[in-house]
Amino acid sequence: MMLPEINHSVFLNNLEIELSKELAYRRYHECETKNVMNRKVASRKTNKEIVESGVLSEIAFCKMMNIYPDFTYHVRKGSADCVIDGVAIDIKTTNLSNGQLLVTPKKEIDGGIDLYVLMTGDGKNFTYKGWKKSKDVYNKNNLKDLGYGSTYVINQKELNTSCQL
Numbered sequence: 001m002m003l004p005e006i007n008h009s010v011f012l013n014n015l016e017i018e019l020s021k022e023l024a025y026r027r028y029h030e031c032e033t034k035n036v037m038n039r040k041v042a043s044r045k046t047n048k049e050i051v052e053s054g055v056l057s058e059i060a061f062c063k064m065m066n067i068y069p070d071f072t073y074h075v076r077k078g079s080a081d082c083v084i085d086g087v088a089i090d091i092k093t094t095n096l097s098n099g100q101l102l103v104t105p106k107k108e109i110d111g112g113i114d115l116y117v118l119m120t121g122d123g124k125n126f127t128y129k130g131w132k133k134s135k136d137v138y139n140k141n142n143l144k145d146l147g148y149g150s151t152y153v154i155n156q157k158e159l160n161t162s163c164q165l
Contacts, residue, residue: 001084001085001087001165002163002164002165003065003117003128003131003162003163003164003165004064004065004128004163005128005163006128006129006130006161007127007128007129008064008127008128009125009126009127009128010060010061010063010064010125010126010127010128011124011125011126012056012059012060012063012123012124012125012126016059016063017056017123017124019059020052020055020056020059021052021055023055023059023071023073024048024051024052024054024055024056025048025052026073027051027055027073028047028048028051028052030073030074030075031047031051031075032047053093053095053123054081054091054093056093056121056123056126057091057092057093057119057121057126058070058081058082058091060119060121060126061081061082061089061091061117061119061126061128062082064126064128065082065084067082067084069082070082079112080112080113080114087114087115087165088112088113088114088115089113089114089115089116089117090103090107090113090115090116090117091116091117091119092116092117092118092119093118093119093120093121093126094118094120095120095121095122095123096120097120097127098156099118099120099156100118100153100154100155100156101116101118101129101132101137101152101153101154101155101156101159102146102151102152102153102154103116103137103138103151103152103154104151104152105138105143105150105151105152107134108134108138113134114133114134115131115132115133115134115165116131116132116133116134116137116154117129117130117131118130118131118154118156118159129156129159130156130159130160130161131159131160131165132154132158132159132160133160137152137154138152139152142154
C-alpha cells in the first residue's frame with residue numbers, strides 16, 4: 001500500500017462537508033441512544049464536535065487515498081475507519097498543526113487496528129502528517145496522562161513518513 005507524501009493536503013468541498021456533518025450527526029445520535037461512552041483523551045470539545053471532526057478527517061483521508069469512505073452509522077466500537085489492501089486504518093485528527101497522535105489504551109484491548117494515521121485540519125482543509133503501526137503505538141513508553149487518564153501519545157516527529165508501508 002502506498003500512502004501520501006507527508007504534508008499532503010486535501011480540501012473538502014461544500015457537499016463533502018455537508019455529507020460529513022450529516023454522517024457525524026447520525027453516528028453521534030446512534031451512540032447517544034445506545035449509551036456508548038466517548039473515550040476522548042485530550043479535548044474540551046463536546047462529544048458531538050469530536051464525532052464531526054473525526055468524520056470530516058475520515059472523508060478527507062479517504063478522498064486523498066481515492067477510496068470510498070465508510071458511510072455506515074451503526075455503533076462501531078473499536079473498528080477501523082477504513083481498510084486498504086487488507087490493512088485496517090484508524091484515522092486520528094487534531095485541529096492543531098503541530099498536534100500529536102493520541103490513542104486511548106482501550107483501542108489495544110479492542111484490537112483490529114493495524115495502522116494509525118494523523119490528519120490535522122480545520123474542517124475544510126486537512127493535512128496528512130504520517131503513520132504509525134499499532135504495535136509501535138502500544139508501547140508503555142508512549143503512555144502519558146494529558147488530564148483525561150493515560151493515553152498513548154506520539155509526537156509528529158515520531159511518525160513514519162515513508163510512502164511505502
